[in-house]
Amino acid sequence: MQKSKLGLDRNKISYARSIAAEIAGGVQQFVENYTTVAVERTLSRLLGIDGIDENAVPLPNVVVDSLKDKGVLGQGVIFFIGNAMVETGLSPQEIAEQVSAGKIDLSRLPVHPKEKIDAAIMPVVHESLNRIKARRARRENYLNTIGEGPKPYIYVIVATGNIYEDVVQAQAAARQGADIIAVIRTTGQSLLDYVPYGATTEGFGGTYATQENFRIMRAALDEVGEEVGRYIRLCNYCSGLCMPEIAAMGAFEGLDVMLNDALYGILFRDINMQRTLIDQYFSRIINGYAGVIINTGEDNYLTTADALEEAHTVLASDLINEQLALIAAIPQKQMGLGHAFEMDPDLENGFLYELAQAQMTREIFPEAPLKYMPPTKFMTGNVFRGLIQNALFNAISIWTGQGIQLLGMMTEAIHTPFMSDRYLAIENARYIFNNLKNIGDEVEFREDGIIRNRAKEVLDKAIELLEVLRSEGLFNALEQGKFGAVKRSKTGGKGLAGVVERGANYSNPFVELMKNRK
Numbered sequence: 039m040q041k042s043k044l045g046l047d048r049n050k051i052s053y054a055r056s057i058a059a060e061i062a063g064g065v066q067q068f069v070e071n072y073t074t075v076a077v078e079r080t081l082s083r084l085l086g087i088d089g090i091d092e093n094a095v096p097l098p099n100v101v102v103d104s105l106k107d108k109g110v111l112g113q114g115v116i117f118f119i120g121n122a123m124v125e126t127g128l129s130p131q132e133i134a135e136q137v138s139a140g141k142i143d144l145s146r147l148p149v150h151p152k153e154k155i156d157a158a159i160m161p162v163v164h165e166s167l168n169r170i171k172a173r174r175a176r177r178e179n180y181l182n183t184i185g186e187g188p189k190p191y192i193y194v195i196v197a198t199g200n201i202y203e204d205v206v207q208a209q210a211a212a213r214q215g216a217d218i219i220a221v222i223r224t225t226g227q228s229l230l231d232y233v234p235y236g237a238t239t240e241g242f243g244g245t246y247a248t249q250e251n252f253r254i255m256r257a258a259l260d261e262v263g264e265e266v267g268r269y270i271r272l273c274n275y276c277s278g279l280c281m282p283e284i285a286a287m288g289a290f291e292g293l294d295v296m297l298n299d300a301l302y303g304i305l306f307r308d309i310n311m312q313r314t315l316i317d318q319y320f321s322r323i324i325n326g327y328a329g330v331i332i333n334t335g336e337d338n339y340l341t342t343a344d345a346l347e348e349a350h351t352v353l354a355s356d357l358i359n360e361q362l363a364l365i366a367a368i369p370q371k372q373m374g375l376g377h378a379f380e381m382d383p384d385l386e387n388g389f390l391y392e393l394a395q396a397q398m399t400r401e402i403f404p405e406a407p408l409k410y411m412p413p414t415k416f417m418t419g420n421v422f423r424g425l426i427q428n429a430l431f432n433a434i435s436i437w438t439g440q441g442i443q444l445l446g447m448m449t450e451a452i453h454t455p456f457m458s459d460r461y462l463a464i465e466n467a468r469y470i471f472n473n474l475k476n477i478g479d480e481v482e483f484r485e486d487g488i489i490r491n492r493a494k495e496v497l498d499k500a501i502e503l504l505e506v507l508r509s510e511g512l513f514n515a516l517e518q519g520k521f522g523a524v525k526r527s528k529t530g531g532k533g534l535a536g537v538v539e540r541g542a543n544y545s546n547p548f549v550e551l552m553k554n555r556k
Contacts, residue, residue, distance in 0.1 A: 042401050043397060043401070043482060044394070044397055044398060044401060044483060044489065044490050045485065045490050046398065046401055046402070046493060046494065046497060047494075047497075050501060051402055051497070053501065054354075054357055054497070054501050054504055055357060055360075055361070057357075057501070057505060058354075058357035058358045058360065058361045058504060060508050061358055061361070061504065061507050061508055061511075062358055062362045062364075062365060063361075063365075064512065065300075065315055065512055066319070066362075066365050068312070068315070068316075069315060069316050069319050071539060071540060072312070072316050072537055072538065072539055073111070073112065073114060073316065073538055073540055073544065073546075074313055074316050074317055074533075074537050075102050075103075075106060075231065075536035075538075076279060076280055076281060076282055076283055076313075076317050076536065077316065077546075078111060078114065079096075079098040079099060079101075079102050079115075079283050080098075080282040080283045080285070080286050080320060080321075080324075081114070081115045081116055081548070082097070082098035082101050082102060082115050082119070082130070082134070083098050083283060083286045083287065084163070084166045084286055084548060085115070085116075085119055085130040085159075085162050085163075086129065086131050086162060086165075087101060087119075087130050087131055088131065088249075089131075089135075089235070091138045094235065095232070096232050096233060096235055097131075097134040097135070097138060098134075098283070099231075100134065100137060100138045101115065101119075101133075101134050101144075104137055104143075104144065104145075105118060105144060105145065106536075108143075108145045110145050110541075111538045112538045112539050112540055112541035113541040113542070114541070114543065114544040114545060114546065116159060116544075116545050116547065117155065117544065117545060118144040118145070119133060119144075119159065120155035120156070120158050120159035121144075121147055121149060121150055121155050122142065122147055123155075123158040123159065123162075124150040124154045124155055125147045125148060126142070126147075130162060159547070160547065163547050163548065163551070166548075167327075167551060167552070167556065169290060170289045170290065170324075170327060170328050173289065173290065173291070173292045174328055174329045177269070177292060177294065177329065180260070180269040181269055184263060184264065184267050185267070185268060186217065186268055186269045187215070187217040187268055188471075189407070189439075189440075189441050189442075190410070190439075190440045190442060190471070191217040191218050191271070191407075191441065191442045191443065192215055192216050192217045192218070192443055192445060192464055192467055192468070193216070193218040193220060193273070193409075193442050193443055193444045193445065194211050194216045194218070194220070194460050194463065194464065195219075195220045195221075195222050195444075195455070196208050196211065196219060196220070196221055196222070196245075197221070197222035197243060197245065197454055198241075198245065198454075199239070199240055199241030199242060199243075199244065199245050200238075200239040200240070200241070200245065201221075201237055201239065201245050201246075201255065202237075202239065202254075204221055204245050204255065205254065205255060205258040207460075208259060209259075209261070210457050210460075211464070212259065212262045212263065212266060212268075212270045213262065213266060214460065214461050214464045214465075215464045215467075216270070216460075216464060217268070217270065218270070218271040218272075218273050218294070218295055219255070219259060219270060219271070219272055219273065220273035220274070220295070220444075221244070221247070221255060221272070221273070221274055222243065222244035222245070222275075223241075223244045223245070223246065223247045224241030224242055224243060224244040224246050225241075225242045225243040225244060227244075227246060227247060227275075227278065228275070228277055228278025228279065228303060228307050228309070229278060229307060229309075229532060230278070230279060230280065231280065231533065232280065233247070233248060233249070233283050233284065233287065234246045234248050235248060235249075236248060236250045237250045237251060238251060243454075247274050247275060247284055247287075248287075249287040249290065252272075252274065252287055252288060252290075252291035252292075252293060253291045255272055256291050256292045256293070259271075259272050271294035271295055272292070272293050272295070273293070273294065273295035273296065273297070273333070274288060274295075274297070275296070275297045276288060276296035276297060276298040276321055276325065277297050277298065277299060277303050277307075278303055278307060278309065279309060279313070279317075279532065279533050281303070281314070281318060281321040282317050282320040282321040282324060284321075285298070285320075285321040285322075285324040285325050285328075285330075286324055288325075288328070288330065289324050289325070289327070289330070293328075293330060294331065295330065295331045295332075295333060295374065295442075296321075296325055296331075296333065297332075297333045297335065298318070298321055298322060298325055298330075298332035298334070299318070299332075299333075299334040299336075299359065299376075300315060300318045300334070300358070300362050301314075301335070301358075301359070301516070301521060302334070302338060304516060304526050304531070305338070305339075305516075305521055305522050305524045305526065306335070306338055306342075306522070306524070307532075308526065308530075308531045308532060309531050309532050309533050310528075310529075310531035310532060310533045310534040311513060311526055312513075312528065312534060312537050313531075313532075313533035313536055313537050316537065318362065319365070319366055320548075320549070322362070322363055322368055323366045323367060323548070323549055323552045324548075324552065325372070326363075326366055326367045326369070326372060326552065326553070327367075327552035327553075327555065329372065330372065331373075331374045331407055331442075332363065332372060332373060332374055333376060333409045333442070334355070334356065334359045334373075334374070334375050334376045334409075335376055336351075336355045336356055336375070336376040336377055336378075337352070337376045337378030337380070337409075337411035338376075338522065339352055339355065339521055339522035340352065340378050340415070341378075341414065341415050342522045342524060343522050343523040345378070345380040345382070345415075346381055346382075346385065346388075346391060348522075348523070349496045349499075350496050350497075350498075350500040350502075350503055351500075351520065351521050351522070352376075352377050352378075352395075353377075353398070353399070353402070353496055353497065353500040354503045354504050354507070355521055356375045356376070356377065356399070356402075357402075357500070357504065358504075358507075358512070359373075359375060360373060360375060360403065360406075366553070367552070367553040367554075367555075370403070370405035370406050371405055371406070371407065372407075373405075373406040373407070374406065374408065374409040374441065374442050375399070375408055375409065376408075376409045376411060377395065377396065377399050377408065377409075377410060377411070378410070378411035378412075379392050379396075379410065379411065379412060379413050379427075379430075379431040380411075380414070380415050381416075382416055383413070383427055387488055390488045390489050390492070391492050392430075392431075393434050393437065393438070393489055394488070394489040394490070394492035394493045394496070395492070395493070395496060396410065396434045396435070396437075396438040396440065397438045397483075397489070397493065398493040398496060398497065399438075400438045400439050402497075406441065407441030407442055408440050408442065409440075409441065409442040409444065410431075410435050410440040410441075410443055412431050412444055412445060412446025412447075412450075413427045413428065413431055413446055413450075414446070414450055414451075417446075417450035418451060419451045421448040421452075422448075424446070424447075424448040424449070424450060424451075425448040425462075425466065427446065428445070428446035428448060428463065428466055429466055429470060431446055432470040432471065433470055433474055435471075436471045436474045436475065436477065436478070437477050437478045438478060439478055443467060445460075445463040445464065445466075447459050447460070447463050448462065506520070507520065513528050516528075
């Protein structure tokens with residue numbers, strides 16, 4: 039490991055990681071005993087169940103709700119669908135259609151031996167895994183042939199509400215120089231306990247995340263990527279009440295990046311913490327297997343709490359997110375851990391503090407493609423000031439070797455960006471990335487100076503917080519508002535009714551197969 043430019047104590051970093059591992063391990067002990075309606079719907083999708091009924095209810099919901107209503111969901115979809123396959127000789131899709139038509143009651147079928155259930159279900163499991171592996175291989179082939187842009191990857195957002203208009207804007211952004219296109223989800227989708235079906239043309243503040251929309255955008259980015267000679271990554275939001283389902287859909291359709299945080303939905307969408315922590319585990323296993331880079335949401339803490347005072351909470355959360363991701367077998371090269379440039383621009387020496395935090399994060403997570411988030415909290419609508427704020431943000435990114443740069447828009451706080459705004463943001467970033475390309479190799483930080491002292495202070499405070507979290511547990515810490523100054527109840531929020539204790543027949547073969555890369 040390279041010597042720290044900040045003089046950080048490697049023993050302290052190792053100690054911080056060990057505490058975070060204990061905290062994550064405590065969470066995992068809880069997770070192992072439960073499933074959720076979202077996990078079971080995901081398993082339904084992985085078994086090939088798709089489509090909607092006459093009331094536009096997704097068939098995975100129909101199957102899972104029928105089991106939950108009868109109080110038997112804890113035995114798991116794998117058990118019931120596998121048992122029905124043995125009994126009827128039908129495929130999972132045909133069984134789901136029969137359940138929807140009221141012709142099969144999964145809970146009343148004769149129970150067959152486990153060996154027969156496994157023999158029926160495992161070929162379907164492997165078919166699903168092969169489908170995901172083929173998608174991953176397709177990405178790797180593109181990267182090995184047409185290649186990709188340099189890091190930091192230039193990441194921009196499209197959010198029209200209409201997937202077909204999103205395609206136009208996304209392809210324009212790729213031609214302008216973007217490397218990652220994120221399709222923002224429509225407002226409130228994270229709180230829907232189902233995934234809408236098909237292509238959509240209406241959304242507020244974003245576009246619905248559906249499997250068909252994923253397919254349409256992936257095809258469009260492949261087309262423009264071949265045109266510009268550069269693979270273009272597609273990002274969406276694997277969060278909310280359908281976190282693992284969207285991970286599975288993204289794995290099938292070739293998404294490359296997913297917003298996939300262990301705590302974001304709890305803090306900023308008031309989704310029940312038990313539900314979220316169970317769902318995040320399986321969603322991350324799927325993303326790891328599919329080669330998807332996950333992005334975490336620690337940057338959001340600094341929009342609700344002061345960025346100077348609360349920076350240590352970002353680092354503590356990054357360390358916990360890292361350990362939870364490792365439990366789910368996500369390698370560090372797929373961990374786009376989040377942090378942000380969010381200090382008040384009127385703060386004296388604020389740039390130095392921001393530089394210290396970005397360099398600290400880079401040194402503590404040397405293998406991670408860190409996602410660096412732009413200034414938003416103090417953007418005022420003054421486009422000239424905003425352009426300067428984004429330029430300073432871009433300068434720190436290239437200086438400290440960030441991996442993924444979500445570009446700031448000078449029109450932040452005015453409107454959803456126009457294509458021209460996006461062009462100016464990309465031009466700004468490319469100009470600075472080129473002119474400051476090797477500044478990080480040339481400049482050292484003064485011993486006992488502002489930058490080094492700031493980084494050491496944030497690390498020390500993060501360790502203090504992690505020690506508190508270890509003694510109190512993550513659930514209690516969330517109840518006390520330790521992150522983002524937001525308090526949540528263990529039994530409050532949305533989605534708790536979808537948490538179910540696992541029964542004696544429960545199994546999920548995808549977990550071990552995906553974690554072991556089978």
